[in-house]
Each structure stands twice: as C-alpha cells, then as structure tokens.
Amino acid sequence: MKIALLGYGKMGKTIEKLxxxxxxxxxxxxxxxxxxxxxxxxxxxxxxxxxxxAVGNISKALEAEIPxxxxxxxxxxxxxxxxxxxxxxxxxxxxxxNFSIGVNLFFSINKYxxxxxxxxxxxxxSVEEIHHTEKKDAPSGTAITIAxxxxxxxxxxxxKLDGDKPGELKISAKREDDVKGTHTVSxxxxxxxxxxKHEAHSRDGFALGAIIAxxxxxxxxxxxxxxxxxxxxx
Ligand SMILES: NC(=O)C1=CN([C@@H]2O[C@H](COP(=O)(O)OP(=O)(O)OC[C@H]3O[C@@H](n4cnc5c(N)ncnc54)[C@H](O)[C@@H]3O)[C@@H](O)[C@H]2O)C=CC1
Ligand SMILES: O=C(O)C1=N[C@H](C(=O)O)C[C@H](O)C1
Numbered sequence: 001m002k003i004a005l006l007g008y009g010k011m012g013k014t015i016e017k018l019x020x021x022x023x024x025x026x027x028x029x030x031x032x033x034x035x036x037x038x039x040x041x042x043x044x045x046x047x048x049x050x051x052x053x054a055v056g057n058i059s060k061a062l063e064a065e066i067p068x069x070x071x072x073x074x075x076x077x078x079x080x081x082x083x084x085x086x087x088x089x090x091x092x093x094x095x096x097x098n099f100s101i102g103v104n105l106f107f108s109i110n111k112y113x114x115x116x117x118x119x120x121x122x123x124x125x126s127v128e129e130i131h132h133t134e135k136k137d138a139p140s141g142t143a144i145t146i147a148x149x150x151x152x153x154x155x156x157x158x159x160k161l162d163g164d165k166p167g168e169l170k171i172s173a174k175r176e177d178d179v180k181g182t183h184t185v186s187x188x189x190x191x192x193x194x195x196x197k198h199e200a201h202s203r204d205g206f207a208l209g210a211i212i213a214x215x216x217x218x219x220x221x222x223x224x225x226x227x228x229x230x231x232x233x234x
C-alpha cells in the first residue's frame with residue numbers, strides 16, 4: 001500500500017516505522033514547514049498533525065480522491081463539514097480519537113460499566129487523562145469519547161474540564177514528561193472506589209491501529225469509525 005503521511009511528528013514517524021515493517025511504502029510526507037514525495041501517488045493518506053492543520057489536510061486528501069485516516073484531535077467542531085465533503089466527493093474517511101485496539105475495547109467496557117453502575121447513585125463518576133507536556137489540546141480526544149460513553153447512561157448532562165457543578169461530568173487533564181496516554185474512569189463512593197484504567201506503554205498501538213484502519217479503508221467508500229474496522233458491537 002502506498003501511504004501519504006500528513007504530519008510527520010511523533011505519530012507520523014512511528015507509523016512510518018511500522019508501515020515499512022509491514023511492507024508498505026511511504027510515497028509522501030509533510031510537516032508544517034515542508035513536504036517530500038508525490039502526494040498524488042498515494043493510495044491512502046494517514047493524517048496526524050495539529051488541531052489547526054487537520055481540516056486542511058483532510059480536505060486536501062478528499063479533494064484528491066485519496067482515502068484518509070485521521071487521528072488528529074482537537075478539531076471536531078468541523079467534523080460534520082468533513083463528513084459532508086467526503087459524501088460530496090464520494091470519498092473514504094475514518095476519524096478516531098484513539099486508534100489503539102486496547103482503547104477501542106476499553107470504550108466498550110466503559111459503556112458497559114456506565115450502564116451497570118447507573119442505578120447506584122452513591123457512586124460519583126469522573127474521568128482523568130494524563131499525557132506528555134507537548135500535547136496541544138485538553139482534554140484529550142480519548143477522554144471526550146470516554147465521557148460521551150458515560151453521559152448516555154448518566155444523570156449528568158455534559159462533560160466539563162475540571163467541572164464540579166451538579167450535572168457536570170468532571171474530566172481532569174494532567175501533563176507529565178513523557179506519558180504516552182493514560183485514561184482512568186473512577187466511580188467514587190464514601191465506601192469504595194471502582195476504577196477502569198488504560199495505559200499506553202508506547203505509541204505503537206495508536207500507529208498500528210491507524211495502519212490497520214488504512215488497509216481496511218483503502219478499497220471502501222464512505223465515512224467509518226474504528227468500530228466498523230474492528231467489528232466491535234456495543
Ligand atoms: N487518534 C490517535 O490514536 C492519536 C492521536 N494523536 C493526535 O495526533 C496529533 C499529532 O500527534 P503527534 O504526532 O504526537 O504530534 P507532533 O507535534 O509530534 O507532530 C505533529 C506534526 O504535524 C505537522 N504539521 C503541523 N501542521 C501541518 C500542516 N499544515 N501540514 C502537514 N503537517 C503539519 C508538524 O510539523 C509535525 O510534524 C495530535 O492531535 C494528537 O492528539 C496522537 C496519538 C494517537
Ligand atoms: O496527543 C497524544 O499523544 C494523544 N492523543 C490522543 C488523544 O487526544 O486522545 C490519543 C492518545 O491518548 C495520545
């Protein structure tokens with residue numbers, strides 16, 4: 001598979017390493033400052049850039065009729081715009097806040113536990129995410145997906161960064177040196193705490209999931225999610 005990497009930072013470089021090991025070719029790569037290779041040679045684009053650059057990068061791929069996998073977080077107010085563009089161009093598009101298989105299983109476990117705990121009002125639920133200090137957005141895209149999974153089964157109305165008012169699901173965001181991504185859901189009562197935790201040990205899981213998504217998307221048309229790719233049913 002011939003891959004274009006839109007964004008060649010920590011994730012772009014990890015994807016390049018694993019894609020080459022799997023026998024794929026990188027035919028184009030771009031950063032904020034420069035690019036190399038021929039974009040039009042790509043069979044699929046994998047986009048991990050920055051919140052400000054994501055919409056431009058995804059549009060560029062869809063306009064060129066190249067299927068695009070996007071993992072950039074922090075731009076989702078314009079998600080519907082990208083879905084509309086994909087439909088207009090009869091293109092192929094997957095966005096996921098987290099491409100790792102473990103986190104996508106965690107999303108389903110999270111929803112199951114939220115439903116199970118819903119009647120037990122003595123437990124107060126909250127979400128915590130910890131990431132490296134270079135991360136631009138807070139809370140993480142993954143924490144937002146987790147919060148949305150809880151809100152469907154909760155009296156709380158909305159998630160809020162550091163929220164502590166009734167009806168707010170609190171998300172705490174911490175930044176520590178080289179943390180790849182740790183997400184914890186806690187159900188606290190005066191008697192005990194129930195915790196669900198996912199801890200990424202490296203970026204390989206995110207990168208591998210994005211490559212699997214690109215392999216799956218390459219010959220399909222439409223807008224998809226990682227649940228489609230991994231055949232996960234909630
Ligand atoms: N969905 C997922 O599984 C994951 C998502 N992410 C997200 O991916 C994004 C990138 O993460 P990292 O690689 O760690 O960041 P990074 O800061 O190491 O790399 C970002 C890259 O994007 C490039 N870039 C910026 N503007 C660009 C433009 N207009 N065109 C092309 N390239 C441009 C930068 O030059 C740099 O090469 C972040 O939003 C992060 O939250 C990170 C890990 C996993
Ligand atoms: O910026 C990161 O590094 C990560 N970002 C994603 C997010 O915002 O959820 C996924 C992962 O946790 C790593």
